[in-house]
Amino acid sequence: MWILSAAVVIFGVLTTLNLILTLGVLKRLREQSEQLAKTAVAEQVEDPLLSAGETPGDFANTTIDGEPVSRDDVTGARLVAFLSPLCDRCEAQIPGLLDAARSMLGGRDNVLVVIVGKDEKAGEYAERFRDVAKVVIEPGNGPITKEFRLTGLPAFALLDPFGKVVTSSIAIDRLDIPVASSA
Template identity: 40%
Template sequence: MAVLWAAVILVGVIGTLNLILTLGVVRRLREHATHLETLLRSGPGALAPPGLPHVGGAVGEFAARTLDGDDVSRSSLSGETLVAFFSPGCKPCLEKLPGFVEHARRRIGGRRLILAIVAGGDQAAREMVRELSPVARVVVEDGYEGPVARAFQVTEYPAFCLVDSDGLIVAAEGDVTRLGLPADR
């Protein structure tokens, strides 16, 4: 009889622990649902991947010089400018660079509407710049905290975004092919 009572008590304890854990999971699910509702109410781009520019947000003020010697700033972005951020030490950047270059070659508006930012000044950055220069205006920034990266609030590379002539970010992605841009001339 003692074994039966021990079994009943053990089943009761396991059932109670199960109930407590289930109530904890339900509470966490409610917190996540509330957080998700807040994000959805905060507008387009709120669910953008972290590290990418905020869709619908304005590009901050910046001033930089391209390798061609042209000055670029927020006010110099005209039409729908495609802006790309690369880093030579970033494996996904190196993987996506050929696709970006090919897309840029076919993009309507050509080089004038494409700005590429390369973080870093080492030999690998020079190789990246050599590939980008024929298809984009290129700015080389010293690391990830350059003025253009800060203006766009980019903290993750690669990053691609489309900016309208008012300086608003229309689209942002980690892959240029997912921006849904017409590319053919």
């Protein structure tokens, strides 16, 4: 009988040890997958659109207010933002984008926000930017997204007066936005 009791105790100790090791492995795998996900996102979309020095091809579209918008409309430094209501990372960029758009040199006319989507959520999402930017809604294969070679969201670009990309990024705070003077 004591042999059976000893076997049960040994089995219990081994099972407990196995459980502890399994939990350790799961914790390590979780940490590793989080690191890989962060690295993959950073590598995948660090350059989500045209790079500095490149110029988008000709495009034409219409804003939600019925205004025509094209590459030729660039009259000064232009901020271009690509967002989607389906993008979690986009939501975190909105306060910075709204601040940048409000203080942008040239005001609303020099800020273009492209909402990538085509359902009514995209329309509701677009309303958030109507007062500070020209807003266009288009699918992921629309004329503006094609010409900027959009590969990830969110994406931001600063264009020079000739329509050439000065800088682009996945975060609005990484751009050196020219601000209007307060005087």
